[in-house]
Amino acid sequence: MIENLTRLSKQSTQDKSLVHVSCKQKRGPSMKVGTQVILKSSTYPNKRHVAHATILGCKSKQLVGGVELGRQFIEVQVDQPIDECELLVRERENCRTLGDAFTSRLTIAWPSACIERFSG
Numbered sequence: 861m862i863e864n865l866t867r868l869s870k871q872s873t874q875d876k877s878l879v880h881v882s883c884k885q886k887r888g889p890s891m892k893v894g895t896q897v898i899l900k901s902s903t904y905p906n907k908r909h910v911a912h913a914t915i916l917g918c919k920s921k922q923l924v925g926g927v928e929l930g931r932q933f934i935e936v937q938v939d940q941p942i943d944e945c946e947l948l949v950r951e952r953e954n955c956r957t958l959g960d961a962f963t964s965r966l967t968i969a970w971p972s973a974c975i976e977r978f979s980g
Contacts, residue, residue, distance in 0.1 A: 894915065897913055911938050911939075913938050916935045922935060929969055932973070937968075945959065952968060
């Protein structure tokens, strides 16, 4: 129970630091499951590209690493890190960076405001 409260506390703290962009607004026809995207850094300034990824889902009740995805996050699979040392917004078991997520092949939650469609 304490572990669940810690996760919820961590999740709400992280959610407050991000600008709200609903999944429906961000994920139009070009941002559906299977779309290849570029992850941008979640830290300011967040224009820096940090990885290539594929969208796997954005249902707010879906669990990713034991935490509900929520409306501000999208589940992705890291296809190729650009900055392997970029910290994850939500850590997963033994997975703290984009490089870790790529190596372990774990899916991660990434802020929808920090995802852009890959066009190359």
